[in-house]
Amino acid sequence: MGTEKEAVLVDAGISRRQVMKRMKEMKLDISKVKAVFISHEHSDHIKGLRVLADLHRIEAYLTNDTLHKAHRNYHPNSAHVFEAGDIIQIGAFKVHSFAKQHDAIDPCSFRIEIEGHNIGVMTDIGEACDHVKAHLAACDIVFLESNYDERMLDEGPYPYYLKERVKSGKGHLSNRQAVELVETAGCDKLKIIFLSHISADNNRVEIAMNEFEHLQKQYQILPTSRYTPSEIVQIGTEQLILN
Numbered sequence: 001m002g003t004e005k006e007a008v009l010v011d012a013g014i015s016r017r018q019v020m021k022r023m024k025e026m027k028l029d030i031s032k033v034k035a036v037f038i039s040h041e042h043s044d045h046i047k048g049l050r051v052l053a054d055l056h057r058i059e060a061y062l063t064n065d066t067l068h069k070a071h072r073n074y075h076p077n078s079a080h081v082f083e084a085g086d087i088i089q090i091g092a093f094k095v096h097s098f099a100k101q102h103d104a105i106d107p108c109s110f111r112i113e114i115e116g117h118n119i120g121v122m123t124d125i126g127e128a129c130d131h132v133k134a135h136l137a138a139c140d141i142v143f144l145e146s147n148y149d150e151r152m153l154d155e156g157p158y159p160y161y162l163k164e165r166v167k168s169g170k171g172h173l174s175n176r177q178a179v180e181l182v183e184t185a186g187c188d189k190l191k192i193i194f195l196s197h198i199s200a201d202n203n204r205v206e207i208a209m210n211e212f213e214h215l216q217k218q219y220q221i222l223p224t225s226r227y228t229p230s231e232i233v234q235i236g237t238e239q240l241i242l243n
């Protein structure tokens with residue numbers, strides 16, 4: 001997400017080439033990106049970090065455990081270490097980090113505050129823990145995991161152990177669980193929900209959107225894709241791009 005002058009990224013799970021291609025498509029300038037925050041060490045969140053950070057001098061932020069658990073190939077030349085719960089100021093952005101439930105060494109999510117507005121990036125959530133609920137309640141915009149359709153997962157191709165892992169309290173949020181989370185923790189100021197981390201095997205955009213249908217009067221619900229940039233939305237004077 002960014003303003004006219006500066007921007008921060010959350011996670012770097014795609015290659016630098018893809019990031020460049022998508023930013024160009026959306027007429028965004030990578031030189032404005034000051035920092036990238038990594039949520040956990042799974043490769044779909046970190047594999048582009050080293051090249052992105054080193055080539056573009058983007059400051060990398062991750063926890064000590066995440067850094068050490070991450071594959072060496074993903075390590076940037078230098079990194080800033082934080083602890084879950086820390087608030088880190090990057091230019092005009094105040095980045096609130098918080099712990100979440102997921103099967104990684106030290107998983108975190110982020111709420112980014114700018115000029116009184118709050119944008120949450122909450123994916124890879126095994127369950128809607130108190131941290132997630134409390135931070136969601138402060139968001140104007142949230143990039144929320146809606147990972148799987150429960151029936152598709154049950155009837156789908158994953159082996160038993162993987163199905164159990166996805167469903168567990170340290171796996172991912174289903175469409176239904178994401179709806180429940182919004183219903184219980186979404187507040188009046190919440191305007192836009194990006195449905196994110198939609199599984200290629202156990203979900204479809206139409207199914208996730210359908211699950212959220214009754215909430216569409218209250219919120220703008222926007223799907224995201226792992227293959228294309230999501231649309232740019234504006235809040236206050238800021239611009240936001242996610243994905």
Ligand SMILES: [Zn+2]
Nearest residue numbers: 040042102124
């Ligand atoms: Zn993960």
Ligand SMILES: [Zn+2]
Nearest residue numbers: 042044045124
């Ligand atoms: Zn993930």
